[in-house]
Amino acid sequence: MALATSASTFSALYSIHPNFSVPSTFTSFLLLATFFFLCVTVYRVHFHPLAAIPGPWYAAVSDFWLTTHVARLQQCTTIQSLFEAYGPVVRIGPNKIAFCDVTSMRSVYCIHKFEKSTYYKSLLTNDNDHAMTTLPNAEHAARRKPYAPHYSQANLALFQSDIHDVTVKLTDILGRIAGKASVDCLDLFRHFSVDVLASTNFGSRPESLDLWAVNMPDYISIAVNDFPKRGVLRSAVPTWAWNLISRIPSSRWRQVCASDKIMAQFVSEKLYLMRAKMLAGKAIGDIDTEKMPLLQRLLQHRISSASDLMSDQNIVSEAMGHLVAGVDSSSTTISYFLWELSRRPDIVAKLQREMDDAMPDRRVIPDISVLSSLPYLNAFIKEGLRLYGAAPSLLERVVPQRTASPVSSVDGDFDLMGYALPPGTIVSTQAWSMHRSAEVFPSPETFLPERWLSADNSEAEEERLASMAQHMMPFGAGPRICGGQGLAQVVLKIVVATMVRNFDIKANPSETNERTMAIKDAFITLPAALECKLSFSSRPQ
Numbered sequence: 001m002a003l004a005t006s007a008s009t010f011s012a013l014y015s016i017h018p019n020f021s022v023p024s025t026f027t028s029f030l031l032l033a034t035f036f037f038l039c040v041t042v043y044r045v046h047f048h049p050l051a052a053i054p055g056p057w058y059a060a061v062s063d064f065w066l067t068t069h070v071a072r073l074q075q076c077t078t079i080q081s082l083f084e085a086y087g088p089v090v091r092i093g094p095n096k097i098a099f100c101d102v103t104s105m106r107s108v109y110c111i112h113k114f115e116k117s118t119y120y121k122s123l124l125t126n127d128n129d130h131a132m133t134t135l136p137n138a139e140h141a142a143r144r145k146p147y148a149p150h151y152s153q154a155n156l157a158l159f160q161s162d163i164h165d166v167t168v169k170l171t172d173i174l175g176r177i178a179g180k181a182s183v184d185c186l187d188l189f190r191h192f193s194v195d196v197l198a199s200t201n202f203g204s205r206p207e208s209l210d211l212w213a214v215n216m217p218d219y220i221s222i223a224v225n226d227f228p229k230r231g232v233l234r235s236a237v238p239t240w241a242w243n244l245i246s247r248i249p250s251s252r253w254r255q256v257c258a259s260d261k262i263m264a265q266f267v268s269e270k271l272y273l274m275r276a277k278m279l280a281g282k283a284i285g286d287i288d289t290e291k292m293p294l295l296q297r298l299l300q301h302r303i304s305s306a307s308d309l310m311s312d313q314n315i316v317s318e319a320m321g322h323l324v325a326g327v328d329s330s331s332t333t334i335s336y337f338l339w340e341l342s343r344r345p346d347i348v349a350k351l352q353r354e355m356d357d358a359m360p361d362r363r364v365i366p367d368i369s370v371l372s373s374l375p376y377l378n379a380f381i382k383e384g385l386r387l388y389g390a391a392p393s394l395l396e397r398v399v400p401q402r403t404a405s406p407v408s409s410v411d412g413d414f415d416l417m418g419y420a421l422p423p424g425t426i427v428s429t430q431a432w433s434m435h436r437s438a439e440v441f442p443s444p445e446t447f448l449p450e451r452w453l454s455a456d457n458s459e460a461e462e463e464r465l466a467s468m469a470q471h472m473m474p475f476g477a478g479p480r481i482c483g484g485q486g487l488a489q490v491v492l493k494i495v496v497a498t499m500v501r502n503f504d505i506k507a508n509p510s511e512t513n514e515r516t517m518a519i520k521d522a523f524i525t526l527p528a529a530l531e532c533k534l535s536f537s538s539r540p541q
């Protein structure tokens with residue numbers, strides 16, 4: 001009876017709407033997909049465990065919105081504007097939270113030591129893990145142990161003369177072209193950083209600076225710079241597609257695709273040479289007292305009390321990881337420091353006064369202990385790292401399972417500023433925002449080294465300086481903090497000291513200006529124009 005009624009209703013409807021027809025499979029699929037999408041949207045925005053956290057509703061629906069900003073190299077500024085609009089904790093994806101709060105920063109990175117997210121896998125070297133890409137804490141600790149002592153202050157002091165040699169060569173090269181043409185500092189300091197890292201890590205340098213000086217391509221500097229682009233692409237496409245696109249017949253394109261292999265070959269050659277020397281008894285030394293390049297340290301490292309050595313594959317990947325992590329980060333940071341100097345004669349005058357006293361012979365670089373005691377130089381470096389540290393982006397971590405290892409477990413849902421976050425939630429903060437907190441750093445966008453100098457010895461002044469220090473994280477925080485921080489700090493001090501002592505630096509506004517130097521971020525920052533052209537003129541003796 002009911003069936004007959006509905007059938008007659010249907011034919012009645014059909015007779016009223018003669019154009020009505022049964023929906024096609026495609027239309028049904030579309031309707032179903034729309035319905036499904038609506039259900040997911042309503043769930044994610046209103047019923048998801050993270051639904052109470054403020055943020056734009058479209059960010060809660062899908063990662064697509066954030067990805068569009070990542071692709072436009074403006075993630076840092078986008079997240080910063082969300083903090084300004086919604087407060088210090090924001091939902092930036094269906095399963096992603098960003099926060100800007102010093103207590104939460106310490107809790108996530110230093111106290112609970114949450115593990116890294118899979119984002120870092122795009123930085124694998126030679127298709128293999130190294131310290132930066134190793135996610136589990138215990139495995140990471142085993143990776144970090146062999147290399148960490150290399151970057152200690154005491155060990156780096158043994159390499160000071162090598163760093164000085166490279167810096168004096170840099171000064172000579174700049175001296176020869178001073179006053180003649182502008183120089184792309186990004187490129188120049190990439191070559192400089194390759195030479196510095198190669199001296200400390202491999203025991204010999206590829207003379208990248210010399211190649212730069214005669215305008216010859218240096219394949220290793222190019223490969224280091226290409227590597228992150230290759231990594232992002234490689235991790236975005238399946239292997240069969242990668243095999244296809246890496247064969248596109250363009251020599252420059254193939255060079256980008258092969259950057260991983262080029263670096264691996266370079267490091268492997270250094271490794272075999274080092275091993276041959278060691279076998280010949282030439283470079284074997286006491287690990288605690290003798291100067292030994294990173295490669296030798298890794299070759300000698302015993303994984304356990306048994307005699308297991310690190311595999312060649314792991315040594316190569318680790319050493320490559322340090323090139324990738326150290327070269328572009330240093331050259332970008334230095335370029336921004338010099339760009340700031342080119343437009344701030346007031347700062348240059350103070351630095352030059354300090355350096356003229358500390359470095360009477362401009363070709364003799366003072367010991368790092370002397371540089372580290374110079375108040376204005378150190379204030380400049382801190383302020384530079386605050387605004388121009390080259391890795392100010394979100395450092396993603398994952399809220400652990402409740403039963404996770406004691407190193408990073410939390411008892412129930414993790415409480416982040418009053419919000420309960422279930423296991424698996426991706427949480428992160430970014431130095432970009434921590435360093436721009438107006439309460440801690442008044443006039444945060446102003447480059448002001450003086451903010452790091454104590455006005456008096458009062459308790460209030462001590463508290464102000466301590467609060468700024470707590471908010472600083474240019475090298476990250478906790479057990480995953482930058483492994484090469486010690487070397488980066490030494491190099492920054494030596495370069496700034498030497499450059500201001502030897503040169504006056506200018507920018508020609510038609511080639512280098514606020515627009516060309518606008519900061520873009522692809523985890524590591526870079527200027528919008530992908531170059532930083534500055535002119536150097538030698539200072540009178």
Ligand code: HEM
Nearest residue numbers: 131132325326329330333390391395475476482483484488
């Ligand atoms: C100014 C220059 C530099 C900046 C701003 C910088 C910044 C950073 C940051 C923020 C991290 C942490 C990433 C995270 O938590 O996800 C990191 C990690 C790392 N950096 Fe640097 N870095 C610099 C220079 C260097 C240099 C010169 C080296 C080595 C030669 C280096 C080697 C590493 C390594 C090995 C890691 C991974 C640490 C680990 O997980 O054990 N960095 N760096």
